[in-house]
Amino acid sequence: MFRESISGLVAAAVALSIGELITAASVSGPSLIGAVGDAFINLWGSQLKDLAVAVFGTRHKLALSIGMVTVALGLGALLGGLRQRYRHLPMIGFLSAAGLGLWAYLSHPLSNPGLGLLAITVAVGSGLIVMSLLNGQPRSIAVAGQGATGQDSAQMPGIGLADRRKFLQVAGGVLTGAGAVALLGLQVRSREFLTEANRIWRIPRAQRQVIVPSGASVAVDGITPGITPYITPTEDFFRIDTALRIPRVDADTWRMRITGMVDQPFEIDFEELLSMDATEEPITLQCVSNEVGGDLVGTAIWQGVPLTDLLERAGVQPGATQIIGESVDDFTAGFPTELLSDGRSALVAYAMNGELLPIQHGFPARLVVSGLYGYVSATKWLREIRLTTWEAEDGYWMPRGWSKEGPVKMASRIDLPRRSEQLQAGTTVVAGIALAPSIGISAVEVQVDDGPWKAAHLGEVASEQTWVQWWWSWEATSGDHLLRVRAIDANGLVQTAESASPAPSGATGWHQRRVRVS
Numbered sequence: 001m002f003r004e005s006i007s008g009l010v011a012a013a014v015a016l017s018i019g020e021l022i023t024a025a026s027v028s029g030p031s032l033i034g035a036v037g038d039a040f041i042n043l044w045g046s047q048l049k050d051l052a053v054a055v056f057g058t059r060h061k062l063a064l065s066i067g068m069v070t071v072a073l074g075l076g077a078l079l080g081g082l083r084q085r086y087r088h089l090p091m092i093g094f095l096s097a098a099g100l101g102l103w104a105y106l107s108h109p110l111s112n113p114g115l116g117l118l119a120i121t122v123a124v125g126s127g128l129i130v131m132s133l134l135n136g137q138p139r140s141i142a143v144a145g146q147g148a149t150g151q152d153s154a155q156m157p158g159i160g161l162a163d164r165r166k167f168l169q170v171a172g173g174v175l176t177g178a179g180a181v182a183l184l185g186l187q188v189r190s191r192e193f194l195t196e197a198n199r200i201w202r203i204p205r206a207q208r209q210v211i212v213p214s215g216a217s218v219a220v221d222g223i224t225p226g227i228t229p230y231i232t233p234t235e236d237f238f239r240i241d242t243a244l245r246i247p248r249v250d251a252d253t254w255r256m257r258i259t260g261m262v263d264q265p266f267e268i269d270f271e272e273l274l275s276m277d278a279t280e281e282p283i284t285l286q287c288v289s290n291e292v293g294g295d296l297v298g299t300a301i302w303q304g305v306p307l308t309d310l311l312e313r314a315g316v317q318p319g320a321t322q323i324i325g326e327s328v329d330d331f332t333a334g335f336p337t338e339l340l341s342d343g344r345s346a347l348v349a350y351a352m353n354g355e356l357l358p359i360q361h362g363f364p365a366r367l368v369v370s371g372l373y374g375y376v377s378a379t380k381w382l383r384e385i386r387l388t389t390w391e392a393e394d395g396y397w398m399p400r401g402w403s404k405e406g407p408v409k410m411a412s413r414i415d416l417p418r419r420s421e422q423l424q425a426g427t428t429v430v431a432g433i434a435l436a437p438s439i440g441i442s443a444v445e446v447q448v449d450d451g452p453w454k455a456a457h458l459g460e461v462a463s464e465q466t467w468v469q470w471w472w473s474w475e476a477t478s479g480d481h482l483l484r485v486r487a488i489d490a491n492g493l494v495q496t497a498e499s500a501s502p503a504p505s506g507a508t509g510w511h512q513r514r515v516r517v518s
Protein backbone atom coordinates (compact mmCIF):
# COMPACT_ATOMS: atom_id res chain seq x y z
CA MET A 1 0.00 0.00 0.00
CA PHE A 2 2.77 2.41 1.00
CA ARG A 3 4.82 1.39 -1.94
CA GLU A 4 1.90 1.73 -4.33
CA SER A 5 1.08 5.19 -3.02
CA ILE A 6 4.65 6.36 -3.49
CA SER A 7 4.66 4.91 -6.99
CA GLY A 8 1.46 6.77 -7.81
CA LEU A 9 2.86 10.04 -6.51
CA VAL A 10 6.13 9.68 -8.41
CA ALA A 11 4.23 8.74 -11.56
CA ALA A 12 2.06 11.85 -11.24
CA ALA A 13 5.18 13.98 -10.76
CA VAL A 14 6.77 12.50 -13.87
CA ALA A 15 3.63 13.09 -15.94
CA LEU A 16 3.26 16.68 -14.73
CA SER A 17 6.87 17.64 -15.29
CA ILE A 18 7.04 16.14 -18.76
CA GLY A 19 3.77 17.81 -19.73
CA GLU A 20 5.13 21.16 -18.56
CA LEU A 21 8.40 20.74 -20.42
CA ILE A 22 6.81 19.79 -23.73
CA THR A 23 4.19 22.54 -23.67
CA ALA A 24 6.91 25.08 -22.89
CA ALA A 25 8.00 24.69 -26.52
CA SER A 26 5.24 27.11 -27.53
CA VAL A 27 6.21 30.66 -26.63
CA SER A 28 2.70 32.04 -26.41
CA GLY A 29 0.76 28.93 -25.50
CA PRO A 30 -0.16 27.91 -21.95
CA SER A 31 1.42 25.04 -20.06
CA LEU A 32 -0.81 22.09 -19.16
CA ILE A 33 -1.02 23.09 -15.53
CA GLY A 34 -1.47 26.69 -16.61
CA ALA A 35 -4.33 25.76 -18.92
CA VAL A 36 -6.09 23.80 -16.18
CA GLY A 37 -5.60 26.76 -13.84
CA ASP A 38 -7.00 29.21 -16.37
CA ALA A 39 -10.00 26.97 -16.95
CA PHE A 40 -10.49 26.76 -13.20
CA ILE A 41 -10.29 30.54 -12.82
CA ASN A 42 -12.75 31.12 -15.64
CA LEU A 43 -15.23 28.55 -14.35
CA TRP A 44 -15.12 29.02 -10.61
CA GLY A 45 -12.64 31.71 -9.76
CA SER A 46 -15.26 34.32 -9.03
CA GLN A 47 -17.11 32.02 -6.64
CA LEU A 48 -14.25 31.37 -4.28
CA LYS A 49 -14.58 33.65 -1.31
CA ASP A 50 -10.96 34.57 -1.22
CA LEU A 51 -10.72 35.17 -4.92
CA ALA A 52 -14.20 36.64 -5.23
CA VAL A 53 -12.91 39.97 -6.28
CA ALA A 54 -11.93 41.15 -9.69
CA VAL A 55 -8.35 40.38 -8.85
CA PHE A 56 -6.12 37.54 -9.51
CA GLY A 57 -3.05 38.95 -7.98
CA THR A 58 0.32 37.29 -8.18
CA ARG A 59 -0.16 35.65 -4.79
CA HIS A 60 -3.45 34.06 -5.81
CA LYS A 61 -1.81 32.63 -8.88
CA LEU A 62 1.08 31.17 -6.97
CA ALA A 63 -1.34 29.66 -4.47
CA LEU A 64 -3.47 28.20 -7.26
CA SER A 65 -0.44 26.67 -9.00
CA ILE A 66 0.86 25.14 -5.79
CA GLY A 67 -2.64 23.92 -4.95
CA MET A 68 -3.08 22.25 -8.33
CA VAL A 69 0.28 20.48 -8.17
CA THR A 70 -0.43 19.31 -4.62
CA VAL A 71 -3.83 17.96 -5.57
CA ALA A 72 -2.40 16.21 -8.63
CA LEU A 73 0.38 14.55 -6.61
CA GLY A 74 -2.09 13.63 -3.86
CA LEU A 75 -4.44 12.07 -6.40
CA GLY A 76 -1.54 10.14 -7.85
CA ALA A 77 -0.72 8.75 -4.42
CA LEU A 78 -4.37 7.93 -3.75
CA LEU A 79 -4.88 6.18 -7.07
CA GLY A 80 -1.64 4.28 -6.64
CA GLY A 81 -2.61 3.25 -3.12
CA LEU A 82 -5.95 1.88 -4.26
CA ARG A 83 -4.35 -0.14 -6.98
CA GLN A 84 -4.36 -3.42 -5.14
CA ARG A 85 -8.06 -3.24 -4.51
CA TYR A 86 -9.05 -1.75 -7.85
CA ARG A 87 -6.55 -2.88 -10.41
CA HIS A 88 -7.44 -0.50 -13.17
CA LEU A 89 -8.08 2.55 -11.09
CA PRO A 90 -4.66 4.16 -11.64
CA MET A 91 -4.98 3.76 -15.37
CA ILE A 92 -8.53 5.12 -15.36
CA GLY A 93 -7.48 7.97 -13.12
CA PHE A 94 -4.49 8.92 -15.26
CA LEU A 95 -6.55 8.78 -18.43
CA SER A 96 -9.27 10.94 -16.85
CA ALA A 97 -6.66 13.45 -15.76
CA ALA A 98 -5.29 13.37 -19.30
CA GLY A 99 -8.77 14.02 -20.67
CA LEU A 100 -9.28 16.94 -18.32
CA GLY A 101 -5.85 18.36 -19.14
CA LEU A 102 -6.42 18.01 -22.86
CA TRP A 103 -9.83 19.64 -22.65
CA ALA A 104 -8.45 22.57 -20.64
CA TYR A 105 -5.49 22.95 -22.95
CA LEU A 106 -7.51 22.82 -26.17
CA SER A 107 -10.12 25.24 -24.86
CA HIS A 108 -7.40 27.76 -24.07
CA PRO A 109 -7.43 30.54 -26.67
CA LEU A 110 -3.65 30.42 -27.10
CA SER A 111 -3.17 26.68 -27.29
CA ASN A 112 -1.26 24.78 -29.93
CA PRO A 113 -3.43 21.65 -30.40
CA GLY A 114 -0.74 19.37 -31.86
CA LEU A 115 1.69 20.22 -29.11
CA GLY A 116 -0.97 19.70 -26.45
CA LEU A 117 -1.87 16.28 -27.77
CA LEU A 118 1.77 15.28 -27.91
CA ALA A 119 2.44 16.59 -24.41
CA ILE A 120 -0.54 14.78 -22.88
CA THR A 121 0.25 11.51 -24.60
CA VAL A 122 3.90 11.47 -23.64
CA ALA A 123 3.17 12.71 -20.12
CA VAL A 124 0.52 10.16 -19.28
CA GLY A 125 2.39 7.39 -21.04
CA SER A 126 5.54 8.09 -19.04
CA GLY A 127 3.57 8.35 -15.82
CA LEU A 128 1.94 4.98 -16.34
CA ILE A 129 5.19 3.31 -17.30
CA VAL A 130 6.94 4.74 -14.24
CA MET A 131 4.17 3.56 -11.97
CA SER A 132 4.18 0.15 -13.49
CA LEU A 133 7.97 -0.19 -13.22
CA LEU A 134 8.04 1.01 -9.64
CA ASN A 135 5.32 -1.44 -8.79
CA GLY A 136 7.35 -4.17 -10.34
CA GLN A 137 4.77 -4.93 -12.96
CA PRO A 138 6.07 -4.11 -16.36
CA ARG A 139 3.29 -6.12 -17.93
CA SER A 140 0.34 -4.52 -16.23
CA ILE A 141 0.12 -1.82 -18.86
CA ALA A 142 0.25 -4.20 -21.71
CA VAL A 143 -2.59 -6.28 -20.35
CA ALA A 144 -4.59 -3.48 -18.81
CA GLY A 145 -7.07 -3.45 -21.62
CA GLN A 146 -7.91 -7.10 -21.13
CA GLY A 147 -9.65 -6.97 -17.80
CA ALA A 148 -8.62 -8.17 -14.37
CA THR A 149 -7.08 -11.43 -15.41
CA GLY A 150 -3.56 -10.64 -14.35
CA GLN A 151 -3.79 -11.77 -10.71
CA ASP A 152 -0.53 -13.62 -11.11
CA SER A 153 1.35 -10.52 -12.20
CA ALA A 154 1.03 -9.12 -8.66
CA GLN A 155 3.74 -11.57 -7.72
CA MET A 156 6.06 -10.61 -10.51
CA PRO A 157 9.43 -9.32 -9.44
CA GLY A 158 9.43 -6.48 -11.98
CA ILE A 159 12.73 -4.66 -11.95
CA GLY A 160 13.75 -6.29 -8.72
CA LEU A 161 12.88 -3.56 -6.27
CA ALA A 162 11.68 -6.04 -3.73
CA ASP A 163 13.52 -4.52 -0.87
CA ARG A 164 12.06 -1.37 0.54
CA ARG A 165 15.28 0.55 0.75
CA LYS A 166 16.15 -0.05 -2.84
CA PHE A 167 12.62 0.91 -3.83
CA LEU A 168 12.81 4.20 -1.95
CA GLN A 169 16.15 4.99 -3.53
CA VAL A 170 14.84 4.45 -7.02
CA ALA A 171 11.57 6.30 -6.33
CA GLY A 172 13.51 9.21 -4.84
CA GLY A 173 15.80 9.28 -7.85
CA VAL A 174 12.92 9.37 -10.30
CA LEU A 175 11.22 12.09 -8.25
CA THR A 176 14.37 14.19 -8.30
CA GLY A 177 14.57 13.69 -12.06
CA ALA A 178 10.98 14.86 -12.41
CA GLY A 179 11.83 17.93 -10.36
CA ALA A 180 14.75 18.67 -12.66
CA VAL A 181 12.55 18.29 -15.73
CA ALA A 182 9.99 20.65 -14.17
CA LEU A 183 12.69 23.23 -13.49
CA LEU A 184 13.95 22.89 -17.04
CA GLY A 185 10.39 23.47 -18.25
CA LEU A 186 10.15 26.66 -16.20
CA GLN A 187 13.50 27.76 -17.56
CA VAL A 188 12.51 27.18 -21.16
CA ARG A 189 9.21 28.96 -20.59
CA SER A 190 10.74 32.05 -19.07
CA ARG A 191 13.13 32.59 -21.95
CA GLU A 192 13.14 36.22 -22.78
CA PHE A 193 11.53 37.14 -26.02
CA LEU A 194 10.88 40.77 -25.23
CA THR A 195 14.52 41.76 -25.48
CA GLU A 196 14.17 40.78 -29.10
CA ALA A 197 11.10 42.98 -29.50
CA ASN A 198 12.85 45.84 -27.78
CA ARG A 199 15.71 45.60 -30.20
CA ILE A 200 13.47 45.68 -33.26
CA TRP A 201 10.83 48.22 -32.28
CA ARG A 202 11.61 51.81 -31.53
CA ILE A 203 9.15 53.89 -29.58
CA PRO A 204 8.30 56.94 -31.68
CA ARG A 205 8.43 60.42 -30.24
CA ALA A 206 5.05 61.48 -28.91
CA GLN A 207 3.60 64.74 -30.23
CA ARG A 208 2.49 65.65 -26.74
CA GLN A 209 4.92 64.91 -23.96
CA VAL A 210 4.27 64.81 -20.29
CA ILE A 211 6.05 67.20 -18.01
CA VAL A 212 5.90 66.09 -14.42
CA PRO A 213 6.06 69.25 -12.30
CA SER A 214 8.86 69.19 -9.78
CA GLY A 215 6.33 69.81 -7.04
CA ALA A 216 4.45 66.59 -7.77
CA SER A 217 6.58 64.63 -5.35
CA VAL A 218 6.22 66.34 -2.05
CA ALA A 219 9.33 67.08 -0.07
CA VAL A 220 8.98 68.09 3.54
CA ASP A 221 11.82 70.18 4.95
CA GLY A 222 13.86 69.20 1.96
CA ILE A 223 13.37 65.47 2.51
CA THR A 224 11.07 63.40 0.37
CA PRO A 225 9.48 61.39 3.13
CA GLY A 226 9.86 58.09 1.32
CA ILE A 227 6.24 57.98 0.31
CA THR A 228 4.67 56.56 -2.78
CA PRO A 229 6.35 58.24 -5.77
CA TYR A 230 4.12 60.35 -8.03
CA ILE A 231 5.00 58.18 -11.04
CA THR A 232 5.02 54.52 -10.04
CA PRO A 233 8.16 52.76 -11.27
CA THR A 234 7.07 50.14 -13.81
CA GLU A 235 8.55 47.28 -11.79
CA ASP A 236 6.43 48.32 -8.79
CA PHE A 237 3.23 48.72 -10.78
CA PHE A 238 0.51 46.37 -9.54
CA ARG A 239 -0.50 43.54 -11.83
CA ILE A 240 -4.05 42.19 -11.97
CA ASP A 241 -5.53 39.84 -14.55
CA THR A 242 -7.16 36.47 -14.95
CA ALA A 243 -4.21 34.94 -16.78
CA LEU A 244 -2.34 32.33 -14.78
CA ARG A 245 0.46 32.58 -17.31
CA ILE A 246 1.06 35.88 -19.01
CA PRO A 247 0.06 35.75 -22.69
CA ARG A 248 3.15 36.26 -24.82
CA VAL A 249 2.19 37.97 -27.99
CA ASP A 250 4.52 38.14 -30.96
CA ALA A 251 4.50 41.77 -32.04
CA ASP A 252 5.60 40.79 -35.55
CA THR A 253 2.41 38.89 -36.26
CA TRP A 254 0.09 40.79 -33.92
CA ARG A 255 -2.95 42.47 -35.46
CA MET A 256 -5.62 44.59 -33.87
CA ARG A 257 -9.09 44.86 -35.38
CA ILE A 258 -11.63 47.62 -35.03
CA THR A 259 -14.96 45.96 -35.66
CA GLY A 260 -18.69 46.00 -34.95
CA MET A 261 -20.85 49.05 -35.49
CA VAL A 262 -18.40 50.99 -37.63
CA ASP A 263 -18.53 52.05 -41.27
CA GLN A 264 -15.03 50.84 -42.13
CA PRO A 265 -13.79 47.98 -40.00
CA PHE A 266 -10.01 47.70 -40.26
CA GLU A 267 -7.00 45.92 -38.91
CA ILE A 268 -3.59 47.32 -38.05
CA ASP A 269 -0.30 45.75 -37.12
CA PHE A 270 2.27 46.90 -34.61
CA GLU A 271 4.36 48.80 -37.11
CA GLU A 272 1.38 50.83 -38.27
CA LEU A 273 0.28 51.50 -34.70
CA LEU A 274 3.74 52.87 -33.92
CA SER A 275 3.62 55.03 -37.04
CA MET A 276 0.44 56.85 -36.01
CA ASP A 277 0.47 60.20 -34.20
CA ALA A 278 1.26 59.36 -30.61
CA THR A 279 0.49 61.04 -27.34
CA GLU A 280 1.76 60.64 -23.81
CA GLU A 281 -0.62 60.81 -20.86
CA PRO A 282 -0.05 60.47 -17.14
CA ILE A 283 -2.98 58.36 -15.91
CA THR A 284 -3.66 56.72 -12.58
CA LEU A 285 -5.00 53.21 -12.99
CA GLN A 286 -6.86 51.54 -10.17
CA CYS A 287 -8.35 48.11 -9.68
CA VAL A 288 -11.96 47.92 -8.53
CA SER A 289 -10.82 45.36 -5.96
CA ASN A 290 -8.62 47.87 -4.22
CA GLU A 291 -9.61 48.08 -0.56
CA VAL A 292 -9.73 51.40 1.25
CA GLY A 293 -6.05 52.22 1.79
CA GLY A 294 -4.98 49.45 -0.60
CA ASP A 295 -2.15 49.40 -3.12
CA LEU A 296 -3.85 48.12 -6.27
CA VAL A 297 -3.38 51.54 -7.78
CA GLY A 298 -0.55 53.22 -9.63
CA THR A 299 0.31 56.06 -11.95
CA ALA A 300 2.28 55.72 -15.15
CA ILE A 301 3.05 57.83 -18.17
CA TRP A 302 1.33 55.93 -20.94
CA GLN A 303 2.21 56.44 -24.57
CA GLY A 304 0.03 55.37 -27.42
CA VAL A 305 -2.58 56.35 -29.96
CA PRO A 306 -5.71 58.19 -28.83
CA LEU A 307 -8.64 55.81 -29.07
CA THR A 308 -10.67 58.53 -30.77
CA ASP A 309 -8.18 58.66 -33.67
CA LEU A 310 -8.66 54.96 -34.33
CA LEU A 311 -12.43 55.24 -33.98
CA GLU A 312 -12.59 58.22 -36.33
CA ARG A 313 -10.84 56.22 -38.99
CA ALA A 314 -13.35 53.40 -38.55
CA GLY A 315 -16.35 55.71 -38.45
CA VAL A 316 -18.48 54.87 -35.42
CA GLN A 317 -22.14 54.37 -36.26
CA PRO A 318 -24.71 56.42 -34.33
CA GLY A 319 -26.25 53.54 -32.37
CA ALA A 320 -22.94 52.25 -30.99
CA THR A 321 -23.18 52.83 -27.24
CA GLN A 322 -20.47 50.51 -25.96
CA ILE A 323 -16.78 50.01 -26.68
CA ILE A 324 -15.49 46.54 -25.90
CA GLY A 325 -11.82 45.73 -25.69
CA GLU A 326 -11.02 42.06 -26.21
CA SER A 327 -7.71 40.41 -25.43
CA VAL A 328 -5.86 37.58 -27.10
CA ASP A 329 -6.90 35.42 -24.13
CA ASP A 330 -10.60 36.28 -24.54
CA PHE A 331 -10.87 38.70 -21.64
CA THR A 332 -13.33 41.52 -22.37
CA ALA A 333 -14.03 44.90 -20.82
CA GLY A 334 -16.58 47.46 -22.01
CA PHE A 335 -17.47 51.06 -21.30
CA PRO A 336 -19.92 53.67 -22.68
CA THR A 337 -18.93 55.28 -25.97
CA GLU A 338 -20.15 58.67 -24.71
CA LEU A 339 -17.34 58.82 -22.14
CA LEU A 340 -14.92 59.56 -24.97
CA SER A 341 -16.49 62.95 -25.57
CA ASP A 342 -16.01 64.33 -22.06
CA GLY A 343 -12.34 65.13 -22.55
CA ARG A 344 -10.82 62.24 -20.63
CA SER A 345 -7.82 60.40 -22.03
CA ALA A 346 -8.33 57.02 -23.63
CA LEU A 347 -5.36 55.39 -25.30
CA VAL A 348 -4.34 52.29 -27.10
CA ALA A 349 -1.04 52.29 -25.24
CA TYR A 350 2.14 50.49 -26.28
CA ALA A 351 4.57 52.10 -23.87
CA MET A 352 4.69 52.73 -20.16
CA ASN A 353 7.11 55.13 -18.51
CA GLY A 354 9.15 55.41 -21.68
CA GLU A 355 9.51 51.73 -22.51
CA LEU A 356 7.50 49.20 -24.46
CA LEU A 357 4.83 47.62 -22.28
CA PRO A 358 6.22 44.77 -20.22
CA ILE A 359 4.39 41.54 -21.03
CA GLN A 360 2.60 41.50 -17.69
CA HIS A 361 1.14 44.91 -18.45
CA GLY A 362 -0.19 43.97 -21.87
CA PHE A 363 2.54 43.87 -24.53
CA PRO A 364 2.22 44.81 -27.33
CA ALA A 365 -0.82 47.03 -26.75
CA ARG A 366 -3.52 47.69 -24.18
CA LEU A 367 -6.29 50.14 -23.46
CA VAL A 368 -6.01 52.74 -20.72
CA VAL A 369 -8.98 54.98 -20.00
CA SER A 370 -8.79 57.68 -17.37
CA GLY A 371 -11.36 57.56 -14.57
CA LEU A 372 -12.48 53.97 -15.08
CA TYR A 373 -11.49 50.93 -13.06
CA GLY A 374 -9.33 48.48 -14.99
CA TYR A 375 -11.96 45.72 -15.14
CA VAL A 376 -14.23 47.77 -17.45
CA SER A 377 -11.59 49.48 -19.52
CA ALA A 378 -7.93 48.54 -19.39
CA THR A 379 -7.80 45.44 -21.62
CA LYS A 380 -4.24 44.14 -21.90
CA TRP A 381 -2.89 42.05 -24.83
CA LEU A 382 -5.49 43.81 -26.94
CA ARG A 383 -6.71 42.03 -30.06
CA GLU A 384 -9.96 43.74 -30.91
CA ILE A 385 -11.90 46.91 -30.25
CA ARG A 386 -15.55 46.25 -30.90
CA LEU A 387 -18.31 48.82 -31.15
CA THR A 388 -21.63 47.48 -30.00
CA THR A 389 -24.64 48.50 -27.95
CA TRP A 390 -24.70 48.69 -24.18
CA GLU A 391 -27.31 45.92 -24.06
CA ALA A 392 -25.73 43.56 -26.57
CA GLU A 393 -22.71 42.46 -24.61
CA ASP A 394 -21.33 42.22 -21.08
CA GLY A 395 -17.63 42.23 -20.24
CA TYR A 396 -15.84 39.37 -18.47
CA TRP A 397 -16.65 40.47 -14.92
CA MET A 398 -20.37 41.26 -15.28
CA PRO A 399 -21.70 37.69 -15.15
CA ARG A 400 -19.37 37.25 -12.17
CA GLY A 401 -21.24 39.77 -10.12
CA TRP A 402 -19.48 43.08 -10.79
CA SER A 403 -21.30 46.20 -11.84
CA LYS A 404 -21.51 47.06 -15.50
CA GLU A 405 -20.31 50.61 -15.06
CA GLY A 406 -17.00 51.18 -13.33
CA PRO A 407 -16.18 54.84 -12.70
CA VAL A 408 -13.35 55.17 -10.19
CA LYS A 409 -14.60 56.38 -6.81
CA MET A 410 -12.80 59.16 -4.99
CA ALA A 411 -10.20 57.74 -2.63
CA SER A 412 -7.45 58.85 -0.28
CA ARG A 413 -4.79 56.91 1.57
CA ILE A 414 -2.38 57.44 4.45
CA ASP A 415 1.12 56.17 3.60
CA LEU A 416 2.96 57.90 6.44
CA PRO A 417 3.39 57.18 9.27
CA ARG A 418 3.81 53.59 8.15
CA ARG A 419 1.85 50.80 9.75
CA SER A 420 3.21 50.03 13.20
CA GLU A 421 5.95 52.64 12.89
CA GLN A 422 7.56 53.74 16.17
CA LEU A 423 6.77 57.42 16.65
CA GLN A 424 8.23 60.01 19.01
CA ALA A 425 6.22 62.92 20.30
CA GLY A 426 6.84 66.08 18.26
CA THR A 427 6.57 67.12 14.63
CA THR A 428 5.55 64.15 12.54
CA VAL A 429 4.81 64.02 8.81
CA VAL A 430 1.49 62.52 7.84
CA ALA A 431 1.36 61.93 4.08
CA GLY A 432 -0.25 59.94 1.33
CA ILE A 433 -2.12 60.07 -1.97
CA ALA A 434 -5.64 60.99 -3.03
CA LEU A 435 -7.44 60.56 -6.32
CA ALA A 436 -10.55 61.50 -8.22
CA PRO A 437 -9.34 60.72 -11.74
CA SER A 438 -10.70 62.86 -14.57
CA ILE A 439 -12.12 65.28 -11.99
CA GLY A 440 -9.16 66.23 -9.81
CA ILE A 441 -8.68 66.77 -6.10
CA SER A 442 -9.11 70.23 -4.61
CA ALA A 443 -8.35 69.45 -0.97
CA VAL A 444 -7.30 66.72 1.42
CA GLU A 445 -8.07 66.85 5.13
CA VAL A 446 -6.64 64.98 8.07
CA GLN A 447 -8.26 64.31 11.41
CA VAL A 448 -6.60 63.19 14.64
CA ASP A 449 -8.84 61.20 16.97
CA ASP A 450 -12.15 63.02 16.78
CA GLY A 451 -10.67 66.49 16.47
CA PRO A 452 -11.29 69.06 13.74
CA TRP A 453 -10.37 68.31 10.10
CA LYS A 454 -7.13 70.02 9.09
CA ALA A 455 -6.18 70.93 5.53
CA ALA A 456 -3.18 69.05 4.15
CA HIS A 457 -0.70 70.47 1.62
CA LEU A 458 -1.16 69.17 -1.92
CA GLY A 459 1.58 68.34 -4.38
CA GLU A 460 1.32 69.50 -7.98
CA VAL A 461 -0.06 67.21 -10.65
CA ALA A 462 0.86 66.63 -14.28
CA SER A 463 -2.83 66.29 -15.08
CA GLU A 464 -6.24 65.86 -13.43
CA GLN A 465 -6.12 62.22 -14.49
CA THR A 466 -3.67 61.27 -11.81
CA TRP A 467 -3.57 60.99 -8.08
CA VAL A 468 -2.10 63.77 -5.99
CA GLN A 469 0.35 63.57 -3.11
CA TRP A 470 -0.54 65.29 0.16
CA TRP A 471 1.19 65.90 3.46
CA TRP A 472 0.39 67.42 6.82
CA SER A 473 2.62 68.31 9.69
CA TRP A 474 1.37 66.91 12.98
CA GLU A 475 2.49 67.90 16.46
CA ALA A 476 2.15 64.42 17.84
CA THR A 477 1.55 63.96 21.56
CA SER A 478 2.35 60.72 23.31
CA GLY A 479 -0.39 58.14 23.54
CA ASP A 480 -2.54 56.17 21.11
CA HIS A 481 -4.13 58.10 18.26
CA LEU A 482 -6.32 57.49 15.28
CA LEU A 483 -5.47 59.32 12.04
CA ARG A 484 -8.10 59.70 9.33
CA VAL A 485 -8.00 61.17 5.84
CA ARG A 486 -10.64 62.35 3.41
CA ALA A 487 -10.49 64.11 0.05
CA ILE A 488 -12.58 66.76 -1.66
CA ASP A 489 -12.80 66.74 -5.44
CA ALA A 490 -12.59 69.66 -7.85
CA ASN A 491 -16.39 69.94 -7.81
CA GLY A 492 -16.41 70.38 -4.02
CA LEU A 493 -17.75 66.91 -3.31
CA VAL A 494 -16.47 65.46 -0.02
CA GLN A 495 -15.35 61.84 -0.09
CA THR A 496 -18.01 59.68 1.53
CA ALA A 497 -17.44 58.21 5.00
CA GLU A 498 -19.82 55.40 4.23
CA SER A 499 -17.88 52.21 4.07
CA ALA A 500 -18.48 49.80 1.19
CA SER A 501 -16.48 46.75 0.18
CA PRO A 502 -14.97 46.51 -3.31
CA ALA A 503 -17.75 44.33 -4.77
CA PRO A 504 -19.66 45.16 -6.87
CA SER A 505 -18.49 48.65 -7.84
CA GLY A 506 -15.50 49.74 -5.75
CA ALA A 507 -14.74 50.40 -2.09
CA THR A 508 -15.62 53.60 -0.25
CA GLY A 509 -14.90 54.97 3.20
CA TRP A 510 -12.18 56.95 4.93
CA HIS A 511 -8.79 55.40 5.38
CA GLN A 512 -7.57 55.48 8.95
CA ARG A 513 -4.48 54.41 10.80
CA ARG A 514 -3.90 53.77 14.48
CA VAL A 515 -0.58 55.03 15.76
CA ARG A 516 1.24 54.85 19.07
CA VAL A 517 3.40 57.82 20.01
CA SER A 518 5.91 57.43 22.84
Ligand SMILES: Nc1nc2c(c(=O)[nH]1)N[C@H]1C(S)=C(S)[C@@H](COP(=O)(O)O)O[C@H]1N2
Pocket residue numbers: 054055237238239240241242243285286287288327328329331360361362373374375377378379380381
Ligand atom coordinates in the same frame (compact mmCIF):
# COMPACT_ATOMS: atom_id res chain seq x y z
N1 LIG B 1 -6.47 40.76 -20.94
C1 LIG B 1 -6.76 41.22 -19.70
N2 LIG B 1 -6.71 42.55 -19.48
C2 LIG B 1 -7.00 43.04 -18.25
C3 LIG B 1 -7.38 42.18 -17.20
C4 LIG B 1 -7.43 40.79 -17.47
O1 LIG B 1 -7.77 39.96 -16.61
N3 LIG B 1 -7.10 40.34 -18.73
N4 LIG B 1 -7.66 42.70 -15.97
C5 LIG B 1 -8.04 44.11 -15.88
C6 LIG B 1 -8.02 44.61 -14.52
S1 LIG B 1 -9.21 44.01 -13.46
C7 LIG B 1 -7.15 45.58 -14.11
S2 LIG B 1 -7.30 46.28 -12.59
C8 LIG B 1 -6.05 46.05 -14.99
C9 LIG B 1 -4.72 45.98 -14.29
O2 LIG B 1 -3.69 46.37 -15.15
P1 LIG B 1 -2.18 46.10 -14.75
O3 LIG B 1 -2.04 44.64 -14.46
O4 LIG B 1 -1.34 46.58 -15.87
O5 LIG B 1 -1.93 46.91 -13.49
O6 LIG B 1 -5.98 45.27 -16.17
C10 LIG B 1 -7.21 45.00 -16.78
N5 LIG B 1 -6.94 44.37 -18.06
Ligand SMILES: [Mo]
Pocket residue numbers: 054055240286287288289373374375
Ligand atom coordinates in the same frame (compact mmCIF):
# COMPACT_ATOMS: atom_id res chain seq x y z
MO1 LIG C 1 -9.15 45.14 -11.55
